[in-house]
Amino acid sequence: MEILLEIIMIPAVLAIIKIVVIVLLFALPLGTFLTLMERKWSAMIQDRVGPNRANIGNFTGHGIMHLAADGLKSIFKEDTMPKGADGFLYLIAPFFGLIAAVATFAIIPIAGPIGDFTFQVTDIEPGLLFIFAITSLSVYGAVLAGTSSNSKFALLGGTRASAQMISYEVFMGLALMGIFMVYGTTRVSGIVDGQNEYWFGSLIPMWGVFTQPLGFVLFFTALVAETKRAPFDAPEGESEIVAGYFLEYSGMRWSAFMLAEYVALVGVASLITTLFFGGYHVPWLHLWESAPQWLVTILQIIKFSVFTLFFCWFQIQLRWTVPKFRFDQTMALGWKKLLPLSLINLFVTAFVILAFA
């Protein structure tokens, strides 16, 4: 038993366990679940019923069986490759996006530390810079898929994806600069703890959304654009370039793209929660000083999950509300409107900090 505990406490093993718990028990199931929920929720928005036909022995579970059906279907479907495709790149491309999406969770804390033990895979010093690095990688999946498919539509999708990534990467960083300046660190745990401060005694928590409202809007926009979801889904552009970069894919590789999209959706939601909504910190919980540690942790996990789920829902709701931009409008918006705005945000933040702090 003690040996087991010792093995667990080896940092590498501990990290693996955390990865398994956070990624396999939190991110991936939630992502998979969202593939169904997107269809159900959109149905409710649109006065429809949504998927409810797949069943095992007449048990449909309001459509939950579609998850199993879809999974089985994509596993057993033929994995096609177009004539003239670049074999190796074509085969590995779907997993770039998935890996990048999953890697986001490496730095996200889902609850406060208990002693030395953190509910975070790793709390590295560069912190959010890691996020920038990873999200830039995620576009390789789209670009490689687009170029290696030997299809004109896919090529257009791939180029759109890369163009869009470049436009949004820049001001995504700039939008977060304000956060770094306000909380004085790039380390995620530092930012989360910084948001546990309060204004006016214990009245308003110093959440990122209150200290950096404009930064929040900009960062959220940038993240949505990075994950290529509506209204920024020109790379997929299902009505004009059919499905964009993953047009030629089928079976499980196609599912990998889908899964990557939904895991990235969860990633966006958890990043927003972490950076702008106090992360795992339950507001005003410090007033209850005698709270037992285990209860606090549970409350923190619940708070984090609820906020994450809310932002997942919000993104889905957004998708079914707005039309989509044309790709050149996406870029014009990024470069001509949002980049100057984020610069202004940066200067104003710097001025306020200099003047008042």
Added chain:
Amino acid sequence: MELKVKQVQRVDGAKEALYLPAIFGGLRLTVSHFWRNLFGAKDVVTVSYPEEKRHVSERWRGRHRLTRLDNGFLSCVACYMCETVCPSECIHIEAGEHPDLSVEKYPVVFDIDELRCVFCGLCVEACPKDAIRMDTGVISMAYTSRHTFDFTRDLLRDSYDPKSHSNTKYEDNDLPSPKDQTEALPNSLGVPAT
């Protein structure tokens, strides 16, 4: 009435240029629909087809049926009106002398190829004897082989309640193929089975 022209308004001002007001306005609408349907599906207009069926209007032109007189004989006198008026040429009639002298003429063969039929209802209007009707309420015919759609006279004959008709699920085996219909059905003279 004089010609009135209305210039449509192209609203594209400063408020629109902010993007967010319209997006939040839209979100308010979609969220309200979402919440109303989340508990109890209040606005849902979808019909879950096999379990619940749409109300079909009285005038609905569904599958044909051949009506019968009070004495059980077919009303059809094989006058070829429906065959003539049919734009898709899906009706095939062969007339014959009936052994019962009270029946002047009757259809020995009355086939409707439901796959050719365009459900225009012109045959119903053209019939001088009110012998063919399309009021069965059968809105879908889904069988797995082509010959099942060749409805012969005895299948078209109105021998059952049309209301129960719409719920009957036909299997291929339930319907005789056109080739052996004379053997399959004893009453090939168009007289009632009982």
Added chain:
Amino acid sequence: MTDMTVLQSRSEDASTGEDFSASVMSIEIGPAHPAMHGIVRLTTQLDGELIVGMEAEIGYLHRGFEKESENSKWIQVIPYTDRLNYVSPLLCNIGYSMAVEKLYGIEAPRRAEFTRVIMGEISRITDHLTCLGAVAMEIGAFTFFLWFIKAREYLWELVEEMTGARLTTNWTRFGGNAFDLPDGFLSDLSDRLAKLKEVLTECDKLLTRNKIFIDRVKDVGAISKEDALSYGFTGPMLRACGIPFDVRRADSYSVYDELDFEIPVGSTGDCFDRFLVRMEEIRQSISIIEQAADKMPEGPFMTDERMMHYPDKKDVYGNIEGLIDHFKLVMEGHQPPAGEIYMPTEGGNGEIGFYLVSDGSGDPVRVRMRPPCFNFVAAMPAMTVGHYVADIVPIFGSVNMIGGELDR
């Protein structure tokens, strides 16, 4: 367009010796493509994402409507007309029947005309709902589309109540209609219109002022008045250019001159104007329906001319003259007097004109239908060149190409 000037300067460079032709990519939009509502092929030349050339190829849904009609009886053409514009079948029914009535030189009774106005406007609304919904869906507003389809469903149930079918209506006859109003139809109608108005208000809020939507449709696919006329545009496409040409007013057929409505016109003829014009037309159609329902006169729904319609069933059963008329009418068909006419009516997309030639026999010599969207698709290259590939979607959507009508 500025994009085009850039392009031209580049192609001028090309003439100096450098070959830029390799940079033009040919891409097939269609025949099977999500944005192609029917089946049509747009062979598009792209420079990057910019469209530099386009060739439309049609005919994938050609069923030989005209040939079939020439080999049918006059009445047997009515079911074919259902399948011309299959999102507004009643308008084609009405157009054809009015054309044959013109050939006969008679008019349908007033009640029939008012009913036709109601049903025709319902069909116009379904046509516009489908078109606008499809435009919105293809530029990403899926919810808008489904709400519109929901509204269309309300109307199609009315159509079913009246005609006995949702799509293949086959409802008009020469000199009247196959059926009169069913019981309770008018109250159903006002219920449905109220629901429709609700949906319209909601959808208007959802999309019309959304800047993303405006960006996508504004100044996209604009066509000048002169070009539009030269291309033979009619209907909402022409009105979006600012020309108030509406056959309902210009030729004032049926009872439209007793009904008060406005003709919405745009100014620039771009997709935004087409969208707004169609939205406004839906509202005007609702008002027309309400007026027509108020003014609905009593009386017969079928002309009492002999040999125009089947005699009443009671005459057929009990009256030798009725029976003979009935037999002659079925066996020999309607026999309009010899002559030729062109009857324009306002369809969902524009002027539906039937050009009929009769030699006095039971078979038409020529049944020609002028398809409004034929001209629109012919003008696709003119509307798209210089825009981006993503603009094909709203442009082609606002064209409202209906395969059945285009290819006949």
Added chain:
Amino acid sequence: MSEEISTQETETPPEACELTTMLEQEFPGAVTGFHSHRGDETVIIERSALESVCRFLRDDSRCSFEIMMDLTAVDRLEMNETPRFEMVYHFKSLTHARRLRLKVRLAEDDCKIASIHHLWKAVDWYERECFDMFGIVFEGHPDLRRILMYDEFEGHPLRKDYPIDKQQPLVELKEVEERHVYGRHA
């Protein structure tokens, strides 16, 4: 009055309508017949005068027919009329709110007519369709090929001597390189 409507009842007396008179004055000898059945004003003109008449109809301020509504042909084989084909042009004037039907008769062995594609842009496709359906050759049309039927289709389906139930063999799909090159100037 032309001969084929002698059998039909006409409401309007056979005196010429305004447009017909105008055309007769402007193009002496070109107008061979006219009638106005059910209020549809129809003018039958000589084939050679078509282009100039159409240009006049479009450009003259007394006519200004902005919209070329429809272009089609009628095969009068079964009506036992000669010449066999009749080209039918429908025009609409918004300025003067009126319509006009123009007809040109074409013999079977010489069914050629001048193209008027340069006058109205809509004519381009209409003439292609008419060529496709009736085999009428429009001289001067830049791109006269089939539009509704496929290139390998034999015959012209709307001619009355084309049997309605005639079947044509399926055409084998050609290799991509051999397919028709699209683009007018390619």
